[in-house]
Amino acid sequence: MGNKLNKDEKTIGPHNDRSGRFAIYYAPTPFSALHSLGSTWLGRDTATGKIIEQPSISGITSERLSELTKSARHYGFHATLKAPFQLKHGTTLTLLKQTLRQVFGDASPFHINLDVLRLGKFFALMLSKPNPKIQSLAETVVREIDAFREPITKEELEIRRSKGLTPSQDENLINWGYPYVFSEFRFHITLTGKIQLSKEQAIIYDAIQRHFSEFLNKRIKIEYICLFRQTNRETPFLLVDQFKLGLK
Numbered sequence: 396m397g398n399k400l401n402k403d404e405k406t407i408g409p410h411n412d413r414s415g416r417f418a419i420y421y422a423p424t425p426f427s428a429l430h431s432l433g434s435t436w437l438g439r440d441t442a443t444g445k446i447i448e449q450p451s452i453s454g455i456t457s458e459r460l461s462e463l464t465k466s467a468r469h470y471g472f473h474a475t476l477k478a479p480f481q482l483k484h485g486t487t488l489t490l491l492k493q494t495l496r497q498v499f500g501d502a503s504p505f506h507i508n509l510d511v512l513r514l515g516k517f518f519a520l521m522l523s524k525p526n527p528k529i530q531s532l533a534e535t536v537v538r539e540i541d542a543f544r545e546p547i548t549k550e551e552l553e554i555r556r557s558k559g560l561t562p563s564q565d566e567n568l569i570n571w572g573y574p575y576v577f578s579e580f581r582f583h584i585t586l587t588g589k590i591q592l593s594k595e596q597a598i599i600y601d602a603i604q605r606h607f608s609e610f611l612n613k614r615i616k617i618e619y620i621c622l623f624r625q626t627n628r629e630t631p632f633l634l635v636d637q638f639k640l641g642l643k
Contacts, residue, residue, distance in 0.1 A: 397509055409429075415627060416479040417479065417488075418479040419477060419536050420621045422476055425442035425634065426442070428610075430472065432542070432607055432610070436449065436586060436603070438464060439631065441473070441631075449461065450481075450602070452569075452598065454598045455599065455602070463589055466585075467588065469632070470585070471623065476583045477536045480543070494540065499639065499641075500640075503641045504618045504640045506615060510522075510584075510611055514585075516589035517589050517590065518596075518600060521582060524610075528617075529582050531619075532617075533576070541572075560574050561579075572643045620638050
C-alpha cells in the first residue's frame with residue numbers, strides 16, 4: 396500500500412487508486428467490542444463489508460429497524476472528522492496517507508465519554524461533556540487535509556444549501572467543502588435516520604441505551620483515526636487504513 400507502514404499501523408484493504416470518495420473518521424478498532432456493537436446495530440461491518448443481523452427490538456419490526464438505520468449503515472459506524480471528499484487532481488492516496496501519518500503522529504491518545512442523545516430527529520452517540528482534544532483534532536484534520544480535497548461542485552453547493560444553512564455554515568461550505576466544521580462541529584456517531592413519531596423515538600432510545608450500555612458514560616480511548624473510502628456514491632464506505640495517534 397505505497398510506503399511501508401509503521402508496525403503499529405493497521406492496514407485494511409487493497410485500495411491504492413484515487414477514485415471514489417475518501418473520509419477521515421473516528422471509528423473503533425475492528426473486532427473490538429464497541430466496533431462489534433456498532434456493526435450489529437447498523438447491520439454492516441465496515442472492516443469486512445459483511446451484512447450483519449441487527450438486534451431484535453420489541454415494538455419495532457426488523458424491516459423498520461433496517462429502514463431507520465439505512466443511511467447510517469451506508470456510511471458506517473463512525474464520527475466524522477473530515478467529511479467525504481474526492482482526491483484533488485495532482486494528489487495521490489499515498490501522499491494522503493503520508494500526511495495523515497504525520498498529522499496523527501503529532502497528536503496524543505486521549506479519552507472521551509459518550510451518551511445517547513437526540514440530534515434533531517435522529518439519535519447518535521455524542522459527547523456527554525465537552526472535550527477540547529477531539530475538537531482540536533477535528534480542526535487540525537480539516538485544515539491539514541483540505542489541500543487533498545477536490546473543490547465542491549456547484550451542484551453539491553446547491554444540494555447543501557437547499558437543506559438550510561446559517562451564514563457561518565455556508566461560509567464553511569464554501570471554504571472547506573462542509574458546513575459543520577470548527578465552531579459548528581459536533582462529535583457524533585449517527586445511529587438512526589429521522590424518527591418523527593414520539594412513541595417510536597422512545598422505543599429506539601431505550602433499545603440504544605440497552606445495546607450500548609457497557610460503553611455509555613465510560614472512558615473510551617481515542618487511539619486510532621481511520622481513513623474510509625467508497626468507490627462511488629452508491630456503494631457503502633469501507634475502512635481502508637487506521638493511523639495511530641502519537642506514532643512517529
